[in-house]
Amino acid sequence: MRQGDDNSLAAEMKREKIAEIEEKVKSEFENKYQVLKRLGCGGMGCVFHVQSTDESGGDYALKVLDKEAYRKNRLLYKQEANVMLNLDHPGIPKMIDVTEDDDYLYMVQEFITGKPLSQIIREKGRLEAGKISDFMKSVASTLSYLHHQGLIHRDIKPDNMILTADGGITIIDFGLARKKEQIDEADKRVYGTLSYTAPERFNRKPGTVQTDIYGYGAAMYQLCTGKKPENMKTEPWHSYQVMSEHLSETMPSVAGEIIKKALAVNPRHRYLSFDAILWDLSHENKMRTIKDEELIRQAIEVFLIFSTLLFIGLISL
Incomplete structure (x- = not known):
């Protein structure tokens, strides 16, 4: 079989699978939801925009996970549902309901409107x-x-951050989320998008608070500069230097320094927590004063050294 025929067959199989999932959704939920639109499909399933058929007419996102696609990682397919069921925060979609049958897992979530x-x-290059x-x-x-x-x-x-109509940001896609202390199959490989992957993950180090902080720094770097974060796989120190220089050019402020620290190659040099990041963000004026004082101190030291050398030079004449 030629490569083109092989690709066509794969595409046809995908279309058949998507059609099967759509029919399954309609038959399983016809009394509860009307399917308005298919939002997207991937290797693990599909997501639909649905509307409640009751008086509320509420909008929801219905995520369908194909159990067969998880045959090598059977423990992972329920992970997102288990994580989100107990979460209650305005920046996270609320999980409404979770059901399953022999073939699929169905998750109904709050529908988030935004970009x-x-x-x-x-669209804008950078913010x-x-x-x-x-x-x-x-x-x-x-x-x-x-x-x-x-x-x-x-x-x-940035793909997983939705800017809503009220100006807030909602974080979506908890398919890889897990408990801090739990090591799973995903930790044995490099998961997610490479440009936002912390350098230690390329050495198969498990995900930690610091890997989330790196992803945050990489996302904020792109918002500031309009540039895709550097891949940290081969030359992380060089990649960090490139990003640091871009930040200095486009974001010469406390926020830029916070992002640089979040992007540190060594996880021990990053922030210990998002609480520490929030403290620095809420005390920008104080941080700016400290930075200005440090620059003044360095300038004075350089001046004193130069003056001393000049004085010694004059004496030796």
Whole structure:
């Protein structure tokens, strides 16, 4: 079989699978929801925009996971539902219901109206500096809540951040989220999008609070610069230097310094928590004063050294 025929067959199989899932959704939920639109499909299933058929007429996202697609990782397919069922935060979609049959797992979630930050970056290039701090605080606050619940997200990127009509940011896609202390199959490989993957993950180090902080830094870097984060797989120190220079050019502020620290190659040099990030963001004026004082101190030291050398030179004449 030629490559083109092989690709066509794979595409046809995918169409058949999607059609099967759509029919399954309609038959399983015809008395509860009307399917308005298919939002997307991937290797693990599909997501639909549905509307309740009762008087409320509420909008929801119905996520369908194909159990067969998880045959090598059977323990993972319920992970997202288990993580989200007990979460209650305005920056996280509320899980409404979870059901399953022999073939599929169905998750009904709050439907979030808005645009992914990745789309906004594509449209605008980069965001205005005045909005960056607010966005950084919004995302950091949500991730702080998640970490305090004993969970990590493991897939932080602009695609998974939705800017809503009220100006807030909602974090979506908890398919890779897990408990902090739990090591799973996903930790044995490099998961997620490479540009937002912390350098230690390329050495198969398990996901941690610090890997979420790196993903946060990489996402905020892209908001500030309009540039895709550097891949940290081969030359992480060089990649960090490139990103640091871009930040200095486009975001020469406390927010830029916070992002640099979140992007540190060594996880021990990053922030310990999102609470620490929030503290720095809420004390920008104080941080700016400290930075200015440090620059003044360094300038004085350089001046004194130069003056001393000049004085010694004059004496020796």
